[in-house]
Amino acid sequence: MRTSKFDKFVKAAAGAFLLLLASAVPLNAAPPEITKVEPPSWWAGSSINPVRLLVRGRNLGGARVSSSTTSLRTSAVRINERGTYLFVDVTVSARVKPGIYLLTVKTTEGKAIIPFQVEPQLDSLTHFQGITNDDVIYLIMTDRFANGDPSNDLPPNAPPNATDRSNPRSYHGGDLRGVINHLSYLKELGVTALWLTPWYDNWNGVNNCDKPWCPNTYYHGYHAIDYYAVEDHFGDLATLRELVEKAHALGLKIIQDQVANHVGSQHPWVKEPPLGNWFHGSVGQHELNKFKNSTLLSPHANGAEVRNTLDGWFSDDLPDLNQEEPEVARYEIQNALWWVGTTGIDGIRQDTIQYMPRSFIRELSNALHRQYPRMWMVGEVFEEDAAQTSFFIGGHTGWDGIDTKLDSVFDFALWHTSLLAFTNKIPMRVLRDQLKYDALYPDSARITTLTNNHDKPRFMSLDGATLDGAKLHIAFMLSTRGIPQLYYGEEIAMEGKEDPDNRRDFPGGFPGDSRNAFEVSGRKPKEQEMFEWTRSWIRLRAEHPAIRRGRLIDLFYDDECYVFARQDKGETLIVAFNRADKEKKVSLPASAIGLKNGSELVTLIGGSREVRISNGQAVLNIPAHVAVAYAVH
DSSP: OOOOHHHHHHHHHHHHHHHHHHHHSOSOSSOOEEEEEESSEEETTOSSOSEEEEEEEESOTTOEEEESSTTEEEEEEEEOTTSSEEEEEEEEOTTOOSEEEEEEEEETTEEEEEEEEEEOOOOTTTSOOOOOTTOOEEEEOGGGTOOSOGGGSSOTTOOTTSBOTTSTTSBOOOOHHHHHHTHHHHHHHTOOEEEEOOOEEEOOSOBOOSSTTOSBOOTTSOSEEEEEEEOTTTOOHHHHHHHHHHHHHTTOEEEEEEOOSBOOTTSHHHHSOSSTTSBSSOSSSOOBOOSOTHHHHOTTOOHHHHHHHHHSBSSTTSOBBOTTSHHHHHHHHHHHHHHHHHHOOOEEEETTGGGSOHHHHHHHHHHHHHHOTTOEEEEOOOOSOHHHHHHHSSSSOOTTSOOOOOOEEBOHHHHHHHHHHTTTSSOTHHHHHHHGGGGGSSOGGGSEEESOOTTSOOGGGSTTOOHHHHHHHHHHHHHSSSEEEEETTGGGTOOOOSTTGGGOOOTTSSTTOSOOTTSGGGSOHHHHHHHHHHHHHHHHHHHOHHHHHSEEEEEEEOSSEEEEEEEOSSOEEEEEEEOSSSOEEEEEOGGGGTOOTTOEEEEEESOOOOEEOBTTBEEEEEOTTEEEEEEEO
């Protein structure tokens, strides 16, 4: 049947009327709902004011935000296209009293309430202490250290196989209470700062992949689903605050492992990002990091390589955040400050920092130092090339005109060299050769010198490893320049091959363990030997400022030995390493470092004979397979 022109006109008019009617219907079909507010609290007198809230919910289109008190003022509202996220600035009066305040979100369909808390500030004299060369850091993988509260082994909504000590990829039950229960052990060892792997809330589910080690959980903490919550397998915010306070009472500092580069694949943002450019790509369409961070180091790198380094995902299940979007950068900077302010921690370890824009690293560092002048952050630049790690540390300007202001980086280059030297893979002189690259750093004393971490095999499981070699490696890292960092269990010579074997449970930290290595009676002879050795070198650092802050001066090096001095205005210590199977006789140019004839070298650790300086020389007889520390008197 033919359609007349009149019929077509009626149909078109009806369509126009329906379109007009639809346009008159409010965007929101229901009243607004609020499901998440980030950050949930802030402080009066903060260096960041206003604080910008990210509010998650539904039906937020066209919303206005108001405050019921003049002590909090709202402004700069921004809402995403789907009406599921709202940004709003909240200016906090310097005179506002701590307490819970209500903000109102109002649309044409109704209103909802945003609860917002103003917290009292913690005492800056006893919190936010920072990390210095006086410290020795001890890395704890929380899930594998000690189970202090079995009631959180299977939190609500966790599948029954999420905690399974027989599976090296599952939760094993370690928690914050377990760390609290063993603070006295850590104090006895002599370490002064505890770095805990991330305590963000991670997905409670199990990844049933097709690998032999599946099912897999995110016990390690690097797949955050909530930047403002504590992992429920580990405890809660109150327990975390208790840990910080009890650690501080014993003179122990706390370092948080933060992860600004990426979130876990189960984070709510992945399905519903706050903004279209919140991530680099999406789960279904993204690139992986193909290039080393030498791309950012080089002024000659092409644009595609640079963008891949910054935009590529670390792995397929770690969505990469876009810090070049101002809202993302502001969110992450506020999040870092919130954890410091709400818990009183003393330092931050920033994961995979080389994959974030250097300008963002600078912004984050400046914000931390502005609010907490003593605050310290070390960045993970996992490269065995000093040119690359030195490029990211603060205190100097790169070719791009940026000083990251980053306090420290890990010295992976020296770590790797030490592993090779003390497993007899390279000559000892290479230690000295590696240290010459300290010239690339504005201040090599600020470098963090790790003995190992949770991503690499433990020393005792390396090819060629011996207990004597492990002792030499520990002694070297505790006596060279920088801020030393140990990995839990190294003090008892724990073994462990590639991940996850390198993350074994600390013996005695879990119900049912056959022995307790936290106590002398539960240690095997070699474990006790290693414990006493490690504690002795930590004590040496504590008792002698020259080891912590003095200049490092090369005195002797060959295939089997390396000898250096640590010297400041008040004292000189000489540290000698001999990995050979027999005693080594070494003549040192004592006069070259200002030591006078008649002075004595008194053995502090290592069992060598005492030495008297004569004719400007000190002749050492260094025992086999040992490190010796001498004090000059």
